[in-house]
Amino acid sequence: MTPATDPDRVYTAALLIIGDEILSGRTQDANLAYLAKWLGVQGIRLKEVRVVADDHAAIGDAVNALRNAYDYLFTTGGIGPTHDDITVDAIAAALGVDVIVHPAARAILEKYYGDKLTDARLRMARVPDGAELIENPRTGAPGIRYGNVFIMAGVPAITQGMLAALDGQLPGGKPVLSRTVAAWTAESAVAATLGAVEKANPGTQIGSYPFWREGRTGANFVIRATDPALLSACAAALLTALTDAGLDPVDGEL
């Protein structure tokens, strides 16, 4: 179940992406990056992502591993009306509960489809017994919450609407803040500098991300910390150290 709010606690989350279309390379996932940023704003850290096929056992095993290892588990994909949408059944089996038609979900679909509410469409009102609904402002068919498991759509616009409905509702801790410093240099030329600055600034982490552009080599150095004062101090120290190394660093991203 959802942990109580504690500002000094680190709240963690995992994402399970369900779908053959991602694993075949046909569809480029767009939910990971969006959810990661949304979680960041809530003060929750995305620690692990898994992608599995539309396969009962694979979904169930991943759900049980991830819901026990992290504070929150989000899933995307496989909750539509067609035969390949098996997420609800697989998760209910993993949770050890039955699948029922949720009365409020049925009412939403009746309102949305009117007299065109077929059996296939009614599949979208099926939930693990004991679940609550997550509002879907876009296409009606709701998302599903069961304890710390949040079952969401695969279509990014729908998922984003469901996340908007959860905005500010989930207990979280201090957001991880980030700031980027950059320079036109091979990262290997400043590797020792980066390591030394990180070591001299406890409570911060520096990630180094090289790029090749306009025929030149550059790197963005992303500093992360939960304390804004530590973040600023580390950024200032890194700018100074890169300048001392003979570079002309930028306070921002290249």
Place this chain on the structure above:
Amino acid sequence: MTPATDPDRVYTAALLIIGDEILSGRTQDANLAYLAKWLGVQGIRLKEVRVVADDHAAIGDAVNALRNAYDYLFTTGGIGPTHDDITVDAIAAALGVDVIVHPAARAILEKYYGDKLTDARLRMARVPDGAELIENPRTGAPGIRYGNVFIMAGVPAITQGMLAALDGQLPGGKPVLSRTVAAWTAESAVAATLGAVEKANPGTQIGSYPFWREGRTGANFVIRATDPALLSACAAALLTALTDAGLDPVDGEL
């Protein structure tokens, strides 16, 4: 170790994406879809993907779980010259072997960097003891192969070069073929049709992927099979069934 070739065997692979920049949402992964398609051509099926942070234990646990569960494991990320590049150390620890400087990798870096081969750059010649190298046609620093584990770069252009060097080298089975049929319809309106056609065509799978465009609702139906005759028969049956349902289906993607 690599399995022997057997055309009737299903060869499986997993991908482990390593990097805080993916989990923070800063960087959109581009390796999953590329690797998935590349594996498809080799007759190898991507069955699972995980994304973990730049964290020794998380990397090691995932590597051991995935290399034992699938025929091949590919990793991307964390093999550069900076302090946050810990993939080689974490994987060697997971494999229970030491990290050594590979003589051939050192020679490649000496040729690439000349007298600018610093200690930081020499980090890119470190491999788990017993590993082979994978050619990197772009930036010199090689990828690494240890048994069924393939350790690759995070930067997509570099990873793609390494995969090109492996083209046709890995035993695989029959590629999964796919064909798309589409219609301007809500997928929920044809859900029963899709399920019935799949059931009547054993050896095929139909995935349904809805979209909203130009103010209209449509869906692509992706049929997958290893047998080209079964694929064609299923596509023909689906086109007929959708036409019988009063739609004007397209033999292709919308």
